[in-house]
Amino acid sequence: MYIEIRLYHGLDRYLPKGEGEYGRRLDVPPETTAGQVLASLGVPVHKAMVLFIGGRVVGRNYVLKSGDVLTAMLPAGGGV
Amino acid sequence: MSINRLKFKIARIDLSKGSCEAEIRPQSDFDLYLGGRGLNAKLLFEGQPKGVDPFGPDNQIIFGTGKLVGTPVPTAGQLTITSKSPATDLYFKSNTGGAWAKGLRRAGWDAVVVSGKSEKPVYLVVDDEEISIRDASDLWGKTVRETAAAMAEIFGSGWDFATIGPAGENLVRFACIMTSLYHAAGRGGIGAVMGAKRLKSIAVRGSGKIQVADHEALQSEVLSVLSTIDKSVKAKLYVNYGTAATIEMANESYALPVMNFRRNRIDGGHRLGGTYLVEKGYMVNGAACSACPLACHKFHQVKEGQYKGFSGGPEYETLAALGVGCGVTNPEAVLKGNELCNDLGIDTISAGGVIQWLFESVEKGIVPADIGEGLSLNWGDDETVVELLKRIAYRQGVGELLAEGTKRIAEKFGGDSWKWAVQAQGLEQSCVDTRVAKAYALAFAVNPRGPDHLHAQPMVEFAAFPEAVALFKMLLGKEELPPATSIEGKPELVRWHEDIFAVTDSLGICSFATTSSYIISVASLCRFIESALGMKLTERTLRTIGQRTIVLERMFNVRENPSRRDTLPWRLMNDPITEGPNKGQVNSEAELKEMLDRYYRLQGYDPKTGRPTREGLTSLGLIPDVKGMEAVLEDG
Numbered sequence: 001m002y003i004e005i006r007l008y009h010g011l012d013r014y015l016p017k018g019e020g021e022y023g024r025r026l027d028v029p030p031e032t033t034a035g036q037v038l039a040s041l042g043v044p045v046h047k048a049m050v051l052f053i054g055g056r057v058v059g060r061n062y063v064l065k066s067g068d069v070l071t072a073m074l075p076a077g078g079g080v
Numbered sequence: 081m082s083i084n085r086l087k088f089k090i091a092r093i094d095l096s097k098g099s100c101e102a103e104i105r106p107q108s109d110f111d112l113y114l115g116g117r118g119l120n121a122k123l124l125f126e127g128q129p130k131g132v133d134p135f136g137p138d139n140q141i142i143f144g145t146g147k148l149v150g151t152p153v154p155t156a157g158q159l160t161i162t163s164k165s166p167a168t169d170l171y172f173k174s175n176t177g178g179a180w181a182k183g184l185r186r187a188g189w190d191a192v193v194v195s196g197k198s199e200k201p202v203y204l205v206v207d208d209e210e211i212s213i214r215d216a217s218d219l220w221g222k223t224v225r226e227t228a229a230a231m232a233e234i235f236g237s238g239w240d241f242a243t244i245g246p247a248g249e250n251l252v253r254f255a256c257i258m259t260s261l262y263h264a265a266g267r268g269g270i271g272a273v274m275g276a277k278r279l280k281s282i283a284v285r286g287s288g289k290i291q292v293a294d295h296e297a298l299q300s301e302v303l304s305v306l307s308t309i310d311k312s313v314k315a316k317l318y319v320n321y322g323t324a325a326t327i328e329m330a331n332e333s334y335a336l337p338v339m340n341f342r343r344n345r346i347d348g349g350h351r352l353g354g355t356y357l358v359e360k361g362y363m364v365n366g367a368a369c370s371a372c373p374l375a376c377h378k379f380h381q382v383k384e385g386q387y388k389g390f391s392g393g394p395e396y397e398t399l400a401a402l403g404v405g406c407g408v409t410n411p412e413a414v415l416k417g418n419e420l421c422n423d424l425g426i427d428t429i430s431a432g433g434v435i436q437w438l439f440e441s442v443e444k445g446i447v448p449a450d451i452g453e454g455l456s457l458n459w460g461d462d463e464t465v466v467e468l469l470k471r472i473a474y475r476q477g478v479g480e481l482l483a484e485g486t487k488r489i490a491e492k493f494g495g496d497s498w499k500w501a502v503q504a505q506g507l508e509q510s511c512v513d514t515r516v517a518k519a520y521a522l523a524f525a526v527n528p529r530g531p532d533h534l535h536a537q538p539m540v541e542f543a544a545f546p547e548a549v550a551l552f553k554m555l556l557g558k559e560e561l562p563p564a565t566s567i568e569g570k571p572e573l574v575r576w577h578e579d580i581f582a583v584t585d586s587l588g589i590c591s592f593a594t595t596s597s598y599i600i601s602v603a604s605l606c607r608f609i610e611s612a613l614g615m616k617l618t619e620r621t622l623r624t625i626g627q628r629t630i631v632l633e634r635m636f637n638v639r640e641n642p643s644r645r646d647t648l649p650w651r652l653m654n655d656p657i658t659e660g661p662n663k664g665q666v667n668s669e670a671e672l673k674e675m676l677d678r679y680y681r682l683q684g685y686d687p688k689t690g691r692p693t694r695e696g697l698t699s700l701g702l703i704p705d706v707k708g709m710e711a712v713l714e715d716g
Contacts, residue, residue, distance in 0.1 A: 008328045008355040009317065022350060048313040048545045055334035055345070056661040071332045075545045076317045076325035076354070077596070 001066035002027055005037060008073035011049075014041045023069075034070055035060030043072065050075050083288050085147065085613050086110045088119060088190040091211055093204060095277050096137050096196030100211045105190075110615075112701055115190060116146035117173050117585035118629040120162035123193055124171070125632060126707045130639050134166035134269070135251060135276035137197040143242065143282065144191040145181040146588020149370070150290035151612045152302050154600065155590035157182055157370025159242075159259060165268035166276075167253045167430070167485050168506040170644065171528045171636040173585070174256070174270050177369030177377070178263035180240040181588060186286025194279060203281040208288065216280040220249060223423045224258045227281060235283060242282045245425025247473040248275035252483040254430030254508075258422065262367070262377065262392020266427035268507060268529055269485075293614030301607045305593075305600055306373055313545050314597040318376040321354025322366070323396035328353035331404075334660025335516045338404045339459055340436040341502050341651050344513060344660050348409035352399040362411060367392070372590060374597075380415050387416035387466075394418035394428070397533075400511030401432025402469075406439065407459030417466050424473035429532075433508030434486045435468055437501050438478070441490075446497045451478045502649045505530040509649050515657050515665045517541060519570040522675045523577065525646040528633040536577035537595040541570065547598040565662060567671050571678040579626030586629060628700045631683070631692050635702070638691050639712045646676055646690055 006023040007015055018024050028037060034051050038060070051058050052071040064070065088105040105119070113119045120142045132138040141163040148156040159181035165172035184192070187208050194204075198213075201220035205212045219227050224245040231241055240259065247255035248271030255271030256264045265271075274280075292298050309315040317325045330336035331349035338346045350356055357363045357380060366375035380391045394402070394414060402417040403409065421428045441447040442457040449457060455464045455478075471479025481489050486508050490501035502509050507530025514521035514531075519538035527535035540548040540555070541564045552561050555572055562568040577595050580602060584594045587609070593600040600608075602619045610616050617625075637644050647653075648667050656666040680687050684696040694713055697703045703710055 006332070008332075008350070008353065009321065009325055010355075012355060012359070022355065046313075050329070052332050054661060055332065057333070073328055073332065073355075074313055074317055074325070075542070076321070076323075076329040077314075077539050077542055 001030055003037070003064050003067065004069045005041070006069065006071040007043070008071070009076065010074070011043055011072055014043045016041065028064065032064050033060065034058060034062045034064060037064065037070060038072060046074070048075055049073070083185065083188050083290055085291065085293065086615065088115060089188060090123070090191040090193055091189050091206070093192065093194045093211070093213070094196040095194065095198040095202065095213070095279060098213055100213070108705070110147070112625065112628060112705060114146065114583060114586035114625055116144050116158070116588050117160040117162070117582060118625065118632075119191060119586070120144040120160050120173060121171070121629055121632045121636065122706055123191070124162050124164070125636050127193065127195070128164070132164060134164045134169065134273055137195065137277070139164050139273060140193055140195045141270060141273050141277070142191060142193045143184070145185050146586055147190070147613055148608060149181045149588035150185040151292050152298060152371060153589065153608050153612060154302060154305050155369065155372045155374070155593040156588050157372060158585065158588045158590055159184075159265070160585050161257060161265045161270055163270050163273045164640070165270065165506070165529065166251070166272050167269045168530055170505060170640055171633050172268040172270060173529065173633070174265040174267055175534060175585060175591070176257070176259045176263045176265035177372070177590060178240065178260040179370045180242050180259040180284060182370045183240040183284040183286050185290060186288045187284055188286065188288050192282065194277065197276065198278040201278045201280050203279065203283060206282065206284040208286060219280045221246065224425055225261060225423050228261060231281065231283060239283050239285045241284075243425070244271045244274045244280060245423060245473065247425045248272055250473065250475050250483065251275055252426060252472060252475070253485045253488070254427040255425050256427045258425055262422050263369070264422065264427070267429065267532060267534070271425050292612045294611045297611035298608070301604060301611055305604060308599050309373055312547065312597060312599050314547065315374060315599050318374045318592065318597065319366070321358060322376045322378040324352070324354035324357055324378070324394070324399055326396040327399050328355055334662060335513050336404055337400060337511045337513045339407050340405065340440050340500055341513060341655075342658070344657055344662070346404050346407070346409060349404050351409050351411050352403045352414060357411060362415065369590065374592060376592060382412045382415055385412060387412040389416065389419060391415040391419040392422055397511050398428040398432070401429045402465055405432050405436050405511060406465050408462045408465055410462045413462030413466055417469055420466065420469045424469065426469060426473055429510055430485060430508040431469055431472060433502060434482045434489060435465055437486045437490065437497070438482065440500050441493060441497050446493050446495045453477050499650050499654070502651050503531070504647050504649050505644065507532060509652070513657070514648060514652050514667050516662045517564045518567045518667075518671070518675070519564070519573045521648060521652070521667045521672065522570050522574045522679060525648050525672060525676065526574070526679060528637050531648055534591065536574050536581050537591060538570070538573045538577045539596045540573055540577075551598060565665055567675050571675050571682055574679060575682050578630050579623045582626040582629040583622050586625070624700070627683075628702060631696065631700055632702055632706065635692055635697070635709060635712055639715075648672065
């Protein structure tokens, strides 16, 4: 099944080569978790990393569905 | 020249008389308020009656530093500027970084209080203990950059300047004061207060040394804080990306205020985020305020094209207000807009807010499209946004109306346009969608300056990093943390954050250190105060001092406008979010009331009116310390 992965805040260096700015379309087996996708790309486990699916925070053991957009970044916040 | 560690030396300048007098304040001012924002609030309250015209001579403008400024305490370089705002007609404090505050302290002064009004343009020179008023006729009309160049010709190096641009001179109600080419004391129009006084700039140079009580203990605490930065995810994000990193976070979590808070995510929004700005080479350098290891402020450069040039900033708020808020995702245009605001002296958040109102009002037919005199007033039109900033600063064409701010322009055009004037008390809301962040919603509602984030930054409610989680657990005694969209526990969070924020401002430290990234704990603050100033204060005492300032600020507004209510812009309270996981969320009247009820109980305010009581004021020492405080109660 196909999902999209988007990585920010330095994690983007783990994106595989391809088109798109911070997103890549990946073909993953059914029942793959968010954590497994990140591990497959070599993204190190980071306690503070935030994962989103459709804007909702999920954990690493979230089971992906076809068409999901998985976003991973560090917890930025606070402005001036 | 000796600089007293605990007593404040203030300069009182009367521009009507052309006079300058020095005043030494009693130590009780330090004991009760710490200085900076707290002392400013007291001086403002005591120094002018109710009802002064913000543009009139009786409105003071107070530049106050904190006693930690000039010491090695990390981030200790902040200045608070306090006055009555021409946008809100209420109490206003504004912060800025840079090096001006340190220059003032090293000159031997803790605050400069300016009243009166000059007949002709002037600037002040603070050269150590000597203060003079000089003719600024040749500077009037210059941009901030032009003024800096002219001042450099006159003074050479080693000076810092607090300057207004054309926006301040033209009394734009959201004009700001620039303490460098890119450090702004924004919001609320304090730049216009300076402009109304025909005060163009304050030049400062100080040669004194700031002595500390215990150098070794101070150094040890400084090193301890610096070592936490490496372990702090949040702090490192500031170091690497600045506040622009918040853009991706907000966009991907459907929390970004897009197109006047009508939407929460925009395709291409990531192009205004820190990752993109670094990756594409726009971000070229970081710039630290005095004593700051975070250097969150970033320089950007557009190397070619119509928006070619440097930009000092922009910050998250600017990227949101002039960018996605206007439907713009072209980073080069936002960089240009940011730099224009720096140079013209305009607050970016309010500028973006009133432009967004204009776009929506044209879309809805309330405002005729030809008001732009050739400009297309459509969402996403970045050239229009950039051009409108110039017209605002010089009050040209539609800029004359926009310069009055969202509240006033909506009143002028009428219809339902007030509903999408995303402002309260006359201040445009900061770019935080409070419908998804209920602690922020409460903080915005009770903020004495209006719906804005620089009163309490309760980042902890997102609980997204270890320091935030630990603080949340400590404050609420819970292991399971309520989500940001829940109101549970939020009054307790806001209470802590506003006290600590007030103390932070009063000491002259940056709020990013004590709130937002939490790299300086309250215990650490106490150790800094003891080692730098020789004063042993407990955490409880610090909280009380913070609360005292909060209550004093509130009483200024009670005196100024007894009918003022804690509220939020209509849109946030009535238009639910339409997309994403937070669809349906709104800052309802009922939710806000429930939070306010709890907040008033925690503060000891009258539950019906939300006002401080005589008992509360006495218990905090504001009665009898503050002259005129009892009279406010007697006036009812």
